[in-house]
Amino acid sequence: MTKRIEGEALEPLERFLNTHYREDILELVRTYPEHRDLTIDYHDLERFDPDIADEFTEQPRPFIDAFERIFANLNTRDGPQSWDIPAPIDLDDVNVRVINARPNKSIEDLRSMDIGRYLSVTGMVEEVSQVQPEITKAVWTCQRCGAQTETRRVGETVNGPYECQSCEREGPFRIDEVQSEVRDKQGIILQPLPEQSQGNTSDDLAVFAYHDLAGQVSPGDRLRANGILEMDTESMNQEDAPDATRDTRLWANGFEREQASFEELDPQRIEEIEALANDDELFSLLRQSFAPHILTEDYGDLIKLGIILQLFGGVRRDLPNGTQKKADINILMVGEPGTGKSQFISTAEQIAPKGVKASGKNATAAGLTATAERSELTGSWTLKAGALVQANNGFAGIDEFDKMSDAARKSMHEALEDQQIPINKAGMNVTLPAKCSVLAGANPKYGRYDRYEALNEQIELGPTLIQRFDLVFGLTDPVDEGRDWDIAQHQLEYDNEDLELEIDLELLREYIAYARQNIDPEWDSQAVKDEVAEYYVSLRQDAAQDDNMAPGPRMNDALRRLSEASARARLSDTVEPQDVDRATSLMDYHIGQVALDENGEINAAQADGLSSIESQKEAEYDQLKPQIIELVQDAAMFPDQIARELGETENTVREYVERMAKRGDVLKQNGKVEAT
Numbered sequence: 001m002t003k004r005i006e007g008e009a010l011e012p013l014e015r016f017l018n019t020h021y022r023e024d025i026l027e028l029v030r031t032y033p034e035h036r037d038l039t040i041d042y043h044d045l046e047r048f049d050p051d052i053a054d055e056f057t058e059q060p061r062p063f064i065d066a067f068e069r070i071f072a073n074l075n076t077r078d079g080p081q082s083w084d085i086p087a088p089i090d091l092d093d094v095n096v097r098v099i100n101a102r103p104n105k106s107i108e109d110l111r112s113m114d115i116g117r118y119l120s121v122t123g124m125v126e127e128v129s130q131v132q133p134e135i136t137k138a139v140w141t142c143q144r145c146g147a148q149t150e151t152r153r154v155g156e157t158v159n160g161p162y163e164c165q166s167c168e169r170e171g172p173f174r175i176d177e178v179q180s181e182v183r184d185k186q187g188i189i190l191q192p193l194p195e196q197s198q199g200n201t202s203d204d205l206a207v208f209a210y211h212d213l214a215g216q217v218s219p220g221d222r223l224r225a226n227g228i229l230e231m232d233t234e235s236m237n238q239e240d241a242p243d244a245t246r247d248t249r250l251w252a253n254g255f256e257r258e259q260a261s262f263e264e265l266d267p268q269r270i271e272e273i274e275a276l277a278n279d280d281e282l283f284s285l286l287r288q289s290f291a292p293h294i295l296t297e298d299y300g301d302l303i304k305l306g307i308i309l310q311l312f313g314g315v316r317r318d319l320p321n322g323t324q325k326k327a328d329i330n331i332l333m334v335g336e337p338g339t340g341k342s343q344f345i346s347t348a349e350q351i352a353p354k355g356v357k358a359s360g361k362n363a364t365a366a367g368l369t370a371t372a373e374r375s376e377l378t379g380s381w382t383l384k385a386g387a388l389v390q391a392n393n394g395f396a397g398i399d400e401f402d403k404m405s406d407a408a409r410k411s412m413h414e415a416l417e418d419q420q421i422p423i424n425k426a427g428m429n430v431t432l433p434a435k436c437s438v439l440a441g442a443n444p445k446y447g448r449y450d451r452y453e454a455l456n457e458q459i460e461l462g463p464t465l466i467q468r469f470d471l472v473f474g475l476t477d478p479v480d481e482g483r484d485w486d487i488a489q490h491q492l493e494y495d496n497e498d499l500e501l502e503i504d505l506e507l508l509r510e511y512i513a514y515a516r517q518n519i520d521p522e523w524d525s526q527a528v529k530d531e532v533a534e535y536y537v538s539l540r541q542d543a544a545q546d547d548n549m550a551p552g553p554r555m556n557d558a559l560r561r562l563s564e565a566s567a568r569a570r571l572s573d574t575v576e577p578q579d580v581d582r583a584t585s586l587m588d589y590h591i592g593q594v595a596l597d598e599n600g601e602i603n604a605a606q607a608d609g610l611s612s613i614e615s616q617k618e619a620e621y622d623q624l625k626p627q628i629i630e631l632v633q634d635a636a637m638f639p640d641q642i643a644r645e646l647g648e649t650e651n652t653v654r655e656y657v658e659r660m661a662k663r664g665d666v667l668k669q670n671g672k673v674e675a676t
Helices: 007-020 021-029 042-048 050-058 060-072 233-236 266-279 283-287 298-314 341-351 408-417 481-493 503-519 527-547 553-569 577-594 605-606 612-631 639-646 652-664
Strands: 037-041 095-097 104-106 120-129 131-140 149-153 174-175 181-191 206-210 222-231 248-257 331-335 356-357 371-376 382-387 397-398 420-425 430-434 437-442 471-475 665-668 672-675
Touching: 007 021, 007 042, 007 050, 007 060, 021 037, 037 042, 037 060, 042 050, 042 095, 050 060, 050 120, 060 095, 060 283, 095 222, 120 174, 120 206, 120 248, 149 382, 181 222, 206 481, 222 298, 266 283, 266 503, 283 298, 283 553, 298 331, 298 341, 298 437, 298 471, 298 503, 298 553, 298 577, 331 341, 341 397, 341 437, 371 420, 408 420, 503 553, 527 553, 527 577, 553 577, 612 639, 612 652, 639 652, 652 665
Parallel strands: 037 095, 095 248, 104 120, 206 248, 331 437, 331 471, 356 397, 397 437
Antiparallel strands: 120 181, 120 222, 120 382, 131 149, 131 174, 131 181, 181 206, 222 248, 371 382, 420 430, 665 672
């Protein structure tokens, strides 16, 4: 069907709208012109008349035009007579959006047979251009006689008239911006989802969004774009010898965000998830199903447990001052070659409902975070998402973390600290979210990991970046005949592809997604909170007795997140003592790996990679912090006032106040320091 749909052919479409979307249309009439679009689910059209749905897929433009003309004629003599619309209204610029289109294809599967068809394409937004006005019909005013002439856009250009149709002179002409027709336009580059990619990094799809669709997506969004696949033939009119090979692009007509959501799980699948959550051996099953090809015992099982809890994550909580408590758990693995770091990262990325994997080797700051650059697609400035933005609300695995450049390392620190990426370039002032958990793997400089040596002496990472990680695991490969025999036999056993996992990977992925979407455990019991507090206080006391630097508040917050993740993994609405036990066991292992000196005493400076001078400054900070908090408890004070009260220099107080404000220990507003 290529002709205009009219007359009796319109009646089935009118019946479909009246049957399935009457309430939506009445709401559209009520809220017009604030809302100008109606969204139709392709599945509804398919159920109403499969033949019409098939025709729509093959020849979509006549149908979209017909739907929009039905709205334009809603209250005319030629319009539907049985709809009983309450008041006359002009709906001649309603956009009809069709979502959930079939077929749904990956970018790599698009072929020439799909050109001209209505379909949906799933991918990740790699970059977006600025939203810009585009002229579709230009109205030109002759400066000699005042007559107006219309011209249409051809390709990417709008040419003025050759001569005035009234006075027949060659202008000059001036465009009338008020009378011309203008629409918003945005270019989007869609790339395959990581789990769908076949390894061809050159595969991407240009998507053009118009009207209210422009500006709806951000870099890093997982998107199902519905629309018409086209060939880029418009530019052929401006080319002397156009190439016969043309790029494809999607004229977008509807967006659906794909966040690996499992909200519509089959009821039987939910029953499986709930049965698994009630299994007494739940955490044992989870560990055995995570990278089962890597043989682990004792401490190795704790590493797997830590990564599993990282995938479930803590609870993001809104604070009264407008900030949020972080929910994401960051883990750093420092290990010798062959200890499974890359395998742990790959497994976590496969299981995570939304996962992105990157390598620190040769990675740029832009590749890890985000950047603004000129688009080859539109020539305008675009926002391009790096790994952390793509992983927003999900998981990012970064291998060879120690091999990052200084610029990439600096950008990573800012992203992990604030969980957002500010872009200020070419007039673009935006902030992209990067709320994700990070699992990073690094190699020790000298090939061997020594848990009694400060981290910054073993890996090329500064203290400020190391401190962004809640847990640091050291992985070693000691020569032991019995252990080596077990590992060799285990590897040979898992070469058998027929071996079944304790929990199927797809079920595990759905389990994690279901828990993250539906379970936000609360701390209802003060006794459970006290367990965490007692553990934290005892660690600080032990460190203080040996004149070593004590663990800071970040550790306490990490314990909160790990405990909440354990409760979420059980699908529990409350954090219980068993969850705190799991969190503290992981923290004990972390401390044993990175925070013990040669005498076996706790030294947080060693874990943070701080030098002796930096340790002293941190100790001074810990000493001044409670004094500053006490001073501002009753009334806000300026830093110079605090300095006089404490007998410290103003610069010292300002430095510590800035650090306290970043850590959420105090508030800083209008130059004054307030208690939280």
